[in-house]
Amino acid sequence: MDTRHPVPENTNSGCFKExxxxxxxRIYDSCSSKDCLEDLRVFFPDAQQDKLNHAAxxxxxxxxxxxxxxDMEPVTFNRGFYSVDMxxxxxxxxxxxxxxxxxxxxxxxAAVFNKKAILYGSDGSVKVFSTADGGMIPNKTSPxxxxxxxxxxxxxxxxxxxxSCCECCHCSLPENICSLFEGPFGGCSSEKVVLAxxxxxxxxxxxxxxxxxIPAYDFCIPDKECVTTSDNPCELFRKIDFPTGEFxxxxxxxxxxxxxxx
Numbered sequence: 001m002d003t004r005h006p007v008p009e010n011t012n013s014g015c016f017k018e019x020x021x022x023x024x025x026r027i028y029d030s031c032s033s034k035d036c037l038e039d040l041r042v043f044f045p046d047a048q049q050d051k052l053n054h055a056a057x058x059x060x061x062x063x064x065x066x067x068x069x070x071d072m073e074p075v076t077f078n079r080g081f082y083s084v085d086m087x088x089x090x091x092x093x094x095x096x097x098x099x100x101x102x103x104x105x106x107x108x109x110a111a112v113f114n115k116k117a118i119l120y121g122s123d124g125s126v127k128v129f130s131t132a133d134g135g136m137i138p139n140k141t142s143p144x145x146x147x148x149x150x151x152x153x154x155x156x157x158x159x160x161x162x163x164s165c166c167e168c169c170h171c172s173l174p175e176n177i178c179s180l181f182e183g184p185f186g187g188c189s190s191e192k193v194v195l196a197x198x199x200x201x202x203x204x205x206x207x208x209x210x211x212x213x214i215p216a217y218d219f220c221i222p223d224k225e226c227v228t229t230s231d232n233p234c235e236l237f238r239k240i241d242f243p244t245g246e247f248x249x250x251x252x253x254x255x256x257x258x259x260x261x262x
Contacts, residue, residue, distance in 0.1 A: 028119075060197075066089040066091050072143075082120075
């Protein structure tokens with residue numbers, strides 16, 4: 001198998017010049033997850049929860065990832081491995097029928113999910129001093145965890161009696177999460193709760209900063225000039241291609257790049 005990398009087209013010499021050493025974040029270990037979070041409880045602000053207590057039915061509309069809190073600790077019984085604890089915070093939007101004579105109302109709440117993964121991050125604990133901090137404060141070269149999450153898939157939602165499906169009515173969300181919603185959380189007036197099912201795709205990585213030797217061909221010199229923008233909105237609009245695909249969606253049997261879908 002030929003493992004040589006192609007020479008970039010915009011290089012002046014078109015040949016290998018030298019080997020250079022750079023600092024880069026190398027991925028030591030990674031894993032992908034396909035999680036179906038079934039019957040995940042959604043917490044709503046108190047004012048919205050009071051209305052949902054009289055709801056007859058709910059339907060999920062959308063789910064979004066607000067943020068993911070990451071915490072990493074070394075595994076004591078397995079050197080070089082790290083336990084990555086992830087706490088997902090979701091914003092879940094549902095429609096609820098409060099009265100049969102009124103249209104459905106929209107409610108936004110928060111859901112929490114915890115997950116753990118054990119990955120290899122190698123071993124090494126040297127201290128690095130740099131001019132950026134005056135050479136006074138050392139930075140440890142421990143690895144760090146990174147997570148990539150795709151947009152969740154909102155699958156379903158249902159109402160449940162709080163006394164039969166929930167042991168605790170208390171909701172302890174971080175302040176920065178609560179501030180994204182209208183009104184305070186934490187009331188114990190939940191007679192009915194919303195349980196949502198969400199599909200989540202994610203990739204977790206452990207990276208470490210290392211020195212890597214790479215081949216250098218030339219500097220990255222731009223091969224085009226910057227386009228000057230115009231203040232005339234109509235002129236800008238005329239440069240936009242007609243969105244044919246929006247009017248004629250591709251067929252199910254149409255493969256991308258085959259040229260038969262145009």
